[in-house]
Amino acid sequence: xxxxxxxxxxxxxxxxxxxxxxxxxxxxxxxxxxxxxxxxxxxxxxxxxxxxxxxxxxxxxxxxxxxxxxxxxxxxxxxxxxxxxxxxxxxxxxxxxxxxxxxxxxxxxxxxxxxxxxxxxxxxxxxxxxxxxxxxxxxxxxxxxxxxxxxxxxxxxxxxxxxxxxxxxxxxxxxxxxxxxxxxxxxxxxxxxxxxxxxxxxxxxxxxxxxxxxxxxxxxxxxxxxxxxxxxxxxxxxxxxxxxxxxxxxxxxxxxxxxxxxxxxxxxxxxxxxxxxxxxxxxxxxxxxxxxxxxxxxxxxxxxxxxxxxxxxxxxxxxxxxxxxxxxxxxxxxxxxxxxxxxxxxxxxxxxxxxxxxxxxxxxxxxxxxxxxxxxxxxxxxxxxxxxxxxxxxxxxxxxxxxxxxxxxxxxxxxxxxxxxxxxxxxxxxxxxxxxxxxxxxxxxxxxxxxxxxxxxxxxxxxxxxxxxxxxxxxxxxxxxxxxxxxxxxxxxxxxxxxxxxxxxxxxxxxxxxxxxxxxxxxxxxxxxxxxxxxx
Numbered sequence: 385x386x387x388x389x390x391x392x393x394x395x396x397x398x399x400x401x402x403x404x405x406x407x408x409x410x411x412x413x414x415x416x417x418x419x420x421x422x423x424x425x426x427x428x429x430x431x432x433x434x435x436x437x438x439x440x441x442x443x444x445x446x447x448x449x450x451x452x453x454x455x456x457x458x459x460x461x462x463x464x465x466x467x468x469x470x471x472x473x474x475x476x477x478x479x480x481x482x483x484x485x486x487x488x489x490x491x492x493x494x495x496x497x498x499x500x501x502x503x504x505x506x507x508x509x510x511x512x513x514x515x516x517x518x519x520x521x522x523x524x525x526x527x528x529x530x531x532x533x534x535x536x537x538x539x540x541x542x543x544x545x546x547x548x549x550x551x552x553x554x555x556x557x558x559x560x561x562x563x564x565x566x567x568x569x570x571x572x573x574x575x576x577x578x579x580x581x582x583x584x585x586x587x588x589x590x591x592x593x594x595x596x597x598x599x600x601x602x603x604x605x606x607x608x609x610x611x612x613x614x615x616x617x618x619x620x621x622x623x624x625x626x627x628x629x630x631x632x633x634x635x636x637x638x639x640x641x642x643x644x645x646x647x648x649x650x651x652x653x654x655x656x657x658x659x660x661x662x663x664x665x666x667x668x669x670x671x672x673x674x675x676x677x678x679x680x681x682x683x684x685x686x687x688x689x690x691x692x693x694x695x696x697x698x699x700x701x702x703x704x705x706x707x708x709x710x711x712x713x714x715x716x717x718x719x720x721x722x723x724x725x726x727x728x729x730x731x732x733x734x735x736x737x738x739x740x741x742x743x744x745x746x747x748x749x750x751x752x753x754x755x756x757x758x759x760x761x762x763x764x765x766x767x768x769x770x771x772x773x774x775x776x777x778x779x780x781x782x783x784x785x786x787x788x789x790x791x792x793x794x795x796x797x798x799x800x801x802x803x804x805x806x807x808x809x810x811x812x813x814x815x816x817x818x819x820x821x822x823x824x825x826x827x828x829x830x831x832x833x834x835x836x837x838x839x840x841x842x843x844x845x846x847x848x849x850x851x852x853x854x855x856x857x858x859x860x861x862x863x864x865x866x867x868x869x870x871x872x873x874x875x876x877x878x879x880x881x882x883x884x885x886x887x888x889x890x891x892x893x894x895x896x897x898x899x900x901x902x903x904x905x906x907x908x909x910x911x912x913x914x915x916x917x918x919x920x
Contacts, residue, residue, distance in 0.1 A: 438478045438485075442920040445471040445490075451911035455502045455551045456541035456896070458905035467496045467548050473509075479751065487512040494548040502551050507533060518563075526562040531555065534727065536588065536821075538774040538835060538861040539870040544896060545913065554588040554777070556727050564600075571608040577601050584724040590820035591777045592627030594724050611643040617655075628779040628817040629662030637671070649677045657694055659720060661781050664813035669694030683707065695720065695783050695812075711741040711792040718785040720812065726775040735766055738801055742794045762917075763888060764843050764851040764880050771839035771857040773807035778830055779817035782809040797846055804838040831865035837872075849882040872898040886919040 447469040453462040473490030490509045510531040517524055533553050535542050540552040564578035580598040604615040617637045624630050637655030644650055651674065658668035673691030687702040701716040739757045747753040761768070770790060790803040810832050819827060837859035845851040855876045862869040876894045883889060892913040899906055 438476060440474060440476055442472070442474040443918060444473070444920065445469075445915060445917045447471070447913060447915035449545070449911060449913040451546070451909055453907060453909040454546065455549050456546075456898070456907045456909060458907055462907070465496055467494055467546075469494050469547070482517045484515045485513075492547050503548055504550050505548075507547055507555065509533075522565060522567060524564050524566060526564070527560060528728075529557075529559045530727075531557050534586075534777075535774045536777050538776040538833060539829065539863070539868060539899075541896075541898060541907065542774060542859070542872050544874070544909075545892070545894070545911075554586050554591070557585045558728050559583050560728060568606060570606065572606050574604050574606050575602070582728055584727055586777075588777060588821075590627065591723075591779065592625060594623060594625040594628075596621060596623040596724075613641045613643075615639045615641075625662075625779065627820065631660055631662035631781070631813075633657070633659045647679050651675045651677070651689075653691070659694075659781070661813035663817055664781075667694050667812065671698070673698065675700075706741055706744070708745045709742075709794045711738060712790075713738075714787075714789045716785075716787045718783065720781055721784050722781055723775055723778045734769055735761060735801065736768070738770075738790060738792045739799070742792050742799065763882060764845065764853055764878070766841065766843065766853060767855070770801060770803040770841070771837050771859065772803070772805050773835040773837070774859075774861065776830065776833075777821055778811075779821070780811045780815065780830070781813040782811050784809050797844060799843045799845075800841070802838070802840045804836075806834075806836050808832075808834045828865050829863045829868060831863075833861065833863055833865075835859065835861045851880045853878045853880070870899040872896075888917050890915045890917070 449467045449469070450464070451467070452464040454465040454467075455463075457463075469492055471490045471492045473488070475489075476485065476487040478485040488509075488511050491506065492509070493506050494504065508531045510529060512530070513526075513528045515524070515526050532555070533543060533547065534556045536552050536554050543553060560580060560582035562578060562580040564576060566574070566576045568574050578598075578600040580600070581595070582598075583593065583595045585593040599618075599620045601618045602615065605613040615638065617635075617639075619633075619635045621633045622630070623632065635655060635657045637653060639651055639653040641649055641651040653671075653673040653675075655671040656669070657671055658666065660666045671691065671693045673689050675687065675689030675691075678686045683706040685702070685704050687700070689698075689700045691698050698718055699716065700718075701714060703712070703714040705712040736754075736757050739760060740753060743753050743756060747756055760766070772788065773786065784807065786805070786807045788803065788805045790801070792802075793800040809830070811830060815827055815831065818830065822829060837857065839855065839857035841853060841855040843851060843853045853876075855874075855878075857872075857874055859872045860869065861871075874894065874896045876892060878893075879891045881889045890913075892911075892915075894909070894911050894913075896909040896911075897907070
């Protein structure tokens with residue numbers, strides 16, 4: 385059942401995921417903040433001014449799968465299995481003037497998956513975020529935590545519905561906490577000072593555990609200047625890694641923007657960046673950029689920028705358009721990044737975001753729309769995100785250039801979602817950081833990679849109780865430094881039925897085909913799965 389509870393009973397509920405998460409961890413993750421700081425934050429959050437009821441929704445999912453290739457092996461090593469799965473879980477949410485809290489947790493238990501090194505008995509999934517206003521118009525707090533399964537390499541079987549299998553996948557755990565001060569200095573300027581502490585951990589010892597401390601300061605023009613604006617930003621980051629050497633980065637940037645018209649804004653930026661890889665030298669240099677933002681209507685916007693940084697030319701594009709029945713989105717950017725940074729801020733095309741924009745024409749209230757989107761995803765067993773490039777495990781810094789485009793179409797009985805991506809990663813730091821991950825035979829495979837792919841999902845819902853989703857995706861990964869390549873194809877049909885308000889069922893048929901790890905062999909899987917989901 386979905387229940388609400390006062391603050392006095394929250395502790396008992398919050399302790400449940402912590403105990404369950406511990407089952408799947410090989411090493412405990414220490415809390416980021418100091419105990420006294422955490423106690424002070426909790427005291428502020430639970431103060432009478434922000435007391436309200438939490439919405440707690442427990443659930444359980446039962447699933448049985450039959451597959452003819454449990455571990456995505458070549459035909460000569462393929463073997464079939466019937467796997468039973470039980471997944472208790474819950475969601476926790478609250479939205480008030482002081483606190484916006486969202487949490488979803490599931491603990492999956494498997495039987496029949498096998499006892500070999502490529503199987504696991506259980507795994508956890510967690511997505512949690514909290515945004516709090518601690519002191520009105522002064523002190524704020526952002527925090528997030530996650531536990532997920534991630535692909536170890538882009539060259540091999542990718543994440544699918546075989547949660548019991550550990551082939552080319554590992555568990556990744558992230559946590560971040562970010563207190564910040566935000567203050568308006570009269571009408572002339574806005575000030576923000578932010579500190580962020582985050583940690584990324586994995587059960588893959590070669591990827592290790594890393595912690596990062598980030599400082600950010602921003603001073604920008606206030607509402608007094610309408611046509612002409614300015615901004616100054618300073619940033620500093622230090623990263624400690626259990627596998628790779630410590631690294632650091634810093635930057636200083638200034639910007640000017642001018643409103644040519646109410647819908648058109650031009651900008652100019654100058655700055656300086658420095659990045660110490662820890663292993664592989666230091667990169668630094670001046671940066672500059674020019675850009676524009678055009679918003680002809682409330683439903684359309686275009687942002688463009690062009691400039692240069694220490695690694696060469698730098699460009700970005702953000703295009704969004706919405707009509708009554710369609711949404712369009714195109715994004716391109718280039719940046720120096722790491723695998724751990726991508727795990728903290730995933731760049732996938734969110735199904736919820738696309739549906740939220742599609743439904744905005746019919747549901748104006750944002751809270752009601754968010755609830756409708758979540759209910760639609762659950763009722764039709766839609767993927768949480770559309771296909772995107774694989775954020776493979778690496779301890780190196782890379783220059784990433786990524787293009788993503790997506791289209792959503794909504795009719796009376798169907799919703800269609802289509803996305804494409806093209807991502808290139810060129811390593812900047814020394815490959816020795818990945819020697820334990822890749823071994824000597826594949827040490828250059830991630831020096832320069834390119835991933836391209838597309839996905840489409842067609843959902844048909846003739847009634848509020850029945851839905852069918854046909855989805856397909858294709859992905860190609862190529863190592864430009866070695867010539868090795870890997871291809872993945874999948875086709876799925878899902879039938880969903882709402883039996884009662886709290887009970888639903890799902891039938892899935894799937895076929896997956898691709899190349900093995902580093903192009904070592906082709907594999908094919910055919911599977912059928914039956915599941916029941918009950919909200920308690």
